[in-house]
Amino acid sequence: MVKLDDVDMSILQLLQDNGKRSYTDIAKRINVSEGTVRTRINRMLKERVFEFIIHMDPNKIGLNVQAIIGIKTQLGKQETIATKLNEYPEVRFVGAFSGRHDLILQAYFKNNEDLVNFVNKELSKIDGILAADVSIELKQYKDSFSYINNQE
Structure with a gap:
């Protein structure tokens, strides 16, 4: 540590x-x-405490649909599915969670049609996905990568 x-x-x-x-x-x-x-x-x-990145506004680069997708996986396949999901450029985040969904991912798409295609064509190809629960962002109130309180 x-x-x-x-x-x-x-x-x-x-x-x-x-x-x-x-x-x-x-x-x-x-x-x-x-x-x-x-x-x-x-x-x-x-030591990978941080990295320098460019944080873009997805809407300003043509990615107008943000989705949070909860995935239910077949027992024993969570890790394999997560690894496969990492390969998709639309997917920004993949994490294992407790609760109703085994994996939760955040993905960005140009439009709803691309999202539907991703769910129906791409996710359906991945062996071991039992269900996908898609939520589309309607309005954003905060998007931050700040973890340290500003004390200036």
Whole structure:
């Protein structure tokens, strides 16, 4: 398990607020050297504490339908099905959950027709899927990858 101290958490918070922030700016804000910031960031990247990504607005790139799909799987096939679902570019997230659905996935589509095709043609090809419960996002209230409270 990675041990993060207050300096690491401060760096993460500043990067979360603005991922383009320079090492020099971060160093000044938390009163450490630029070398310390560079070393800490490189260590956290290597240990996969975080990654730099571009977070796009799906609607602005033509993905107008977001679906959350709950999947009921045949016993013993959950892992194989999850691995197969990872191969689809439409699928952004796959996770195993307790409760009514064995797997829950989040996927984005250009339109409802593409979603229907995915469910009826692609999911139906995967051996071991017993049922799929599709929910379409009607309105979004929050979409965030922030995990650290902003204390600035």
